[in-house]
Amino acid sequence: MLTVSDLHAGYGLSEVLAGTSLEVKAGTVVALIGANGAGKTTTMRAISGMLRPTKGQVLLDGKPVQGLPASRIARLGLAHSPEGRKVFGPLSVEDNLLLGAFRRLPRFFGFHARAARDLDRVYELFPRLRERKKQDAGTLSGGEQQMLAIGRALMAQPKVMLLDEPSMGLAPVIVQEVFRTIRRLKQEGMTMLLVEQFAKQALGVADYAYVMERGRIAIEGKPADLRRDERMLAAYLG
Amino acid sequence: MTLSIIAQMTVSGSLMGLVYALIAYGFQLTYATSKSVNFGQGELVMVSAFVSLTLITLGLPYWLVVLGGLFFGALLGLFVERAGVRLALEQRSEGWILLTIILGLLFFSVAENVWGRDDRPFPTPISQQPIHILAVDVTPVELSVAVGVFAIMGAIEIFKRQTLLGKAFDAVSADRDAGELMGISATQTVKLSYALSGVVAAVAGILVSPITTVGPTMASALVLKAFSVAVVAGLESGFGVVVVGMFLGALESIASFYLGSGWREAPGLVLLILALAIRPTGVFGKTLIRKV
Ligand SMILES: Nc1ncnc2c1ncn2[C@@H]1O[C@H](COP(=O)(O)OP(=O)(O)O)[C@@H](O)[C@H]1O
Ligand SMILES: [Mg+2]
Numbered sequence: 001m002l003t004v005s006d007l008h009a010g011y012g013l014s015e016v017l018a019g020t021s022l023e024v025k026a027g028t029v030v031a032l033i034g035a036n037g038a039g040k041t042t043t044m045r046a047i048s049g050m051l052r053p054t055k056g057q058v059l060l061d062g063k064p065v066q067g068l069p070a071s072r073i074a075r076l077g078l079a080h081s082p083e084g085r086k087v088f089g090p091l092s093v094e095d096n097l098l099l100g101a102f103r104r105l106p107r108f109f110g111f112h113a114r115a116a117r118d119l120d121r122v123y124e125l126f127p128r129l130r131e132r133k134k135q136d137a138g139t140l141s142g143g144e145q146q147m148l149a150i151g152r153a154l155m156a157q158p159k160v161m162l163l164d165e166p167s168m169g170l171a172p173v174i175v176q177e178v179f180r181t182i183r184r185l186k187q188e189g190m191t192m193l194l195v196e197q198f199a200k201q202a203l204g205v206a207d208y209a210y211v212m213e214r215g216r217i218a219i220e221g222k223p224a225d226l227r228r229d230e231r232m233l234a235a236y237l238g
Numbered sequence: 239m240t241l242s243i244i245a246q247m248t249v250s251g252s253l254m255g256l257v258y259a260l261i262a263y264g265f266q267l268t269y270a271t272s273k274s275v276n277f278g279q280g281e282l283v284m285v286s287a288f289v290s291l292t293l294i295t296l297g298l299p300y301w302l303v304v305l306g307g308l309f310f311g312a313l314l315g316l317f318v319e320r321a322g323v324r325l326a327l328e329q330r331s332e333g334w335i336l337l338t339i340i341l342g343l344l345f346f347s348v349a350e351n352v353w354g355r356d357d358r359p360f361p362t363p364i365s366q367q368p369i370h371i372l373a374v375d376v377t378p379v380e381l382s383v384a385v386g387v388f389a390i391m392g393a394i395e396i397f398k399r400q401t402l403l404g405k406a407f408d409a410v411s412a413d414r415d416a417g418e419l420m421g422i423s424a425t426q427t428v429k430l431s432y433a434l435s436g437v438v439a440a441v442a443g444i445l446v447s448p449i450t451t452v453g454p455t456m457a458s459a460l461v462l463k464a465f466s467v468a469v470v471a472g473l474e475s476g477f478g479v480v481v482v483g484m485f486l487g488a489l490e491s492i493a494s495f496y497l498g499s500g501w502r503e504a505p506g507l508v509l510l511i512l513a514l515a516i517r518p519t520g521v522f523g524k525t526l527i528r529k530v
Contacts, residue, residue: 086415
């Protein structure tokens with residue numbers, strides 16, 4: 001569903017990604033883990049078009065998308081829930097969710113009725129969002145904002161979802177809730193690339209995992225194998 | 239007696255002030271999506287008014303003149319975005335300031351060459367005969383300014399609140415990158431905002447011209463006051479520009495009555511200086527207007 005080969009990208013003259021390759025098969029959850037500054041966020045940004053790759057290929061459902069504007073890639077079915085959540089603070093919770101479905105909805109009128117079923121589904125997943133649907137997204141707590149960011153990505157009915165550190169800065173109970181949600185989405189068949197610092201939990205939900213070091217994939221494999229890998233044990237799971 | 243004169247001046251002045259408010263509203267539209275404004279907005283008002291005048295002399299019915307004027311305004315807005323703003327924004331530079339000023343100068347000399355330097359009357363089917371309401375005389379043309387300004391601002395506000403595209407407009411102004419991730423093209427949204435601000439400029443031109451006449455120099459006089467209004471009201475609140483615009487219009491008309499018409503421009507300038515000195519962020523908005 002998502003195939004990345006030999007991706008190079010960076011900021012200005014400094015190259016951060018020096019040939020990253022990874023694959024996310026349809027219906028699987030793939031974890032991308034690694035130390036702070038390894039280049040995980042940069043990888044996601046280069047895939048979704050927020051950052052223009054300097055070299056390499058990104059195939060979304062078989063179609064090359066590298067170099068396209070982020071909005072085009074999003075309309076082709078990639079939903080990227082970015083690091084730091086980036087909800088639309090001055091807009092209401094419900095407007096945030098509706099805009100998540102922008103690619104599928106009529107631009108002028110009737111969009112609310114068309115989105116009703118998907119809204120219900122997100123509200124069922126995150127009941128707290130329903131309670132706060134009229135509230136400005138900027139007034140939500142960090143955990144609620146994260147749920148909104150995930151819900152907004154779901155509204156797109158994407159082919160692939162990229163989640164960048166959904167647990168960042170959240171209290172342990174909320175982190176558990178986020179992982180429960182990810183597990184449930186996986187059961188429903190969502191294809192997902194998950195970036196996490198919590199390597200143990202990420203390996204717990206993933207079907208496959210990549211470990212990134214200084215802009216390259218250093219280790220990859222099934223979670224069960226990675227758990228036995230000595231380099232992994234030393235660096236990430238100790 | 240003086241009270242009724244003041245009432246008269248306040249009413250006709252504040253109706254005129256709505257035109258300043260509308261032009262300032264045009265600044266707000268593009269600032270929201272791109273953090274840029276067209277410093278040549280006054281020339282857009284003037285050129286659209288001249289184009290509408292040409293359509294009138296061609297004998298088109300008034301509604302078609304209005305439609306044609308608005309359409310042309312939208313095209314001019316798109317042109318300014320393409321030629322003056324987009325490249326600068328892509329480079330994350332502030333080159334748009336200089337470029338939009340230069341485009342304004344260009345429009346000015348084009349207008350001088352195409353339509354001449356003289357001020358010309360702008361015929362309108364709306365009556366110029368004053369009608370007496372309570373203690374003041376207003377002409378239907380003056381009233382049409384209020385109707386037109388509230389109609390176009392109301393339509394745009396409804397668009398922003400009730401349609402998904404309008405919400406996307408707000409989303410881009412809140413977080414451009416996140417908007418892109420939802421599939422909302424920031425470039426298209428900025429284009430739309432410039433087209434809308436061109437439409438708004440054309441409406442201002444068509445509404446004000448029957449009162450002031452049309453001429454190349456109308457641009458600078460109008461845009462300076464619109465700036466005063468935008469600086470005082472801030473670049474976020476549509477309600478703010480209406481209030482401040484009406485206030486400034488009334489002040490102007492009272493000043494020119496009591497102090498002489500040479501003083502007409504003074505309140506706008508004083509207001510601008512005071513506003514920049516006291517509250518560089520605007521009375522009604524929180525945006526920092528660091529670029530102005
Ligand atoms: N906007 C930016 N400008 C310049 N350098 C950046 C920027 N964002 C990240 N970097 C650099 O790129 C490297 C990888 O960062 P990032 O992809 O955010 O890592 P991770 O998500 O794995 O923590 C780091 O060295 C970081 O300093
Ligand atoms: Mg990161």
